[in-house]
Amino acid sequence: SQQGEEDPQALSIQEGENATMNCSYKTSINNLQWYRQNSGRGLVHLILIRSNEREKHSGRLRVTLDTSKKSSSLLITASRAADTASYFCATALGQKLVFGQGTRLTINP
Amino acid sequence: EADIYQTPRYLVIGTGKKITLECSQTMGHDKMYWYQQDPGMELHLIHYSYGVNSTEKGDLSSESTVSRIRTEHFPLTLESARPSHTSQYLCASRGLIVGGEENYGYTFGSGTRLTVV
Numbered sequence: 011s012q013q014g015e016e017d018p019q020a021l022s023i024q025e026g027e028n029a030t031m032n033c034s035y036k037t038s039i040n041n042l043q044w045y046r047q048n049s050g051r052g053l054v055h056l057i058l059i060r061s062n063e064r065e066k067h068s069g070r071l072r073v074t075l076d077t078s079k080k081s082s083s084l085l086i087t088a089s090r091a092a093d094t095a096s097y098f099c100a101t102a103l104g105q106k107l108v109f110g111q112g113t114r115l116t117i118n119p
Numbered sequence: 120e121a122d123i124y125q126t127p128r129y130l131v132i133g134t135g136k137k138i139t140l141e142c143s144q145t146m147g148h149d150k151m152y153w154y155q156q157d158p159g160m161e162l163h164l165i166h167y168s169y170g171v172n173s174t175e176k177g178d179l180s181s182e183s184t185v186s187r188i189r190t191e192h193f194p195l196t197l198e199s200a201r202p203s204h205t206s207q208y209l210c211a212s213r214g215l216i217v218g219g220e221e222n223y224g225y226t227f228g229s230g231t232r233l234t235v236v
Contacts, residue, residue, distance in 0.1 A: 055224035
């Protein structure tokens with residue numbers, strides 16, 4: 011991967027459970043962003059965390075950032091079938107956004 | 120709902136044809152980007168623009184070209200399509216300031232899925 015790597019590559023859980031995805035990156039960053047992509051569609055911006063922040067919340071989403079370990083995690087609580095999608099972390103390198111390989115999340119009813 | 124539009128949504132063409140993928144945004148964003156994505160894979164930046172008359176090549180070598188004559192329009196052209204160009208092409212934009220703060224998030228179009236036969 012160019013910059014970010016997500017782990018796991020695929021995750022399948024039952025509806026109502028929490029889903030956790032991790033992202034590691036290689037260089038210093040200004041911010042780290044998480045995006046969702048439904049099958050065959052464009053990406054939707056979910057949340058941004060700045061390099062001087064450690065945790066951020068948005069609805070059922072919780073993002074953490076550990077700059078010393080160059081890693082971030084995305085937690086989706088109380089998952090729903092509609093959360094089924096691929097989730098990408100992206101790091102800002104100058105004016106460009108570099109994406110990881112994504113985690114494919116499947117929520118089973 | 121995203122205010123960035125890509126056409127066509129799907130395109131199947133023969134080898135050697137010239138094609139242009141359209142991307143337009145109504146948000147007045149100065150920065151625009153083209154990414155290429157194979158199914159289930161990461162996105163690769165192929166072109167970007169910081170404003171009118173500004174175009175730069177991205178991290179992934181591409182045989183395509185772009186132009187930015189108007190702020191809202193950022194078309195991508197393949198002069199002679201080949202089967203290796205089969206992929207999904209995603210256009211994105213970013214505005215500088217939203218609500219008085221610098222905006223870092225990208226807005227993506229729905230993509231053009233290109234198949235070259």
